[in-house]
Amino acid sequence: MKDKIETTLEYYQTKERQILDAVNSNSKLTTEDIIHYGEEMAIIVYKITALEIAKEN
Secondary structure, three states: OHHHHHHHHHHHHHHHHHHHHHHHHOOOOOHHHHHHHHHHHHHHHHHHHHHHHHHHO
């Protein structure tokens, strides 16, 4: 089970980095784009947190 959690955690950490890179590399984001990326990031951070807690238990 830990292997699946680790694999999933790595996946979401990669997605998190991709979002950060997309935001940081684009200087012409609209307000809607920023809100969209923020919502995506919130979901990913929530999932990462849940996976880290599951990994500890």
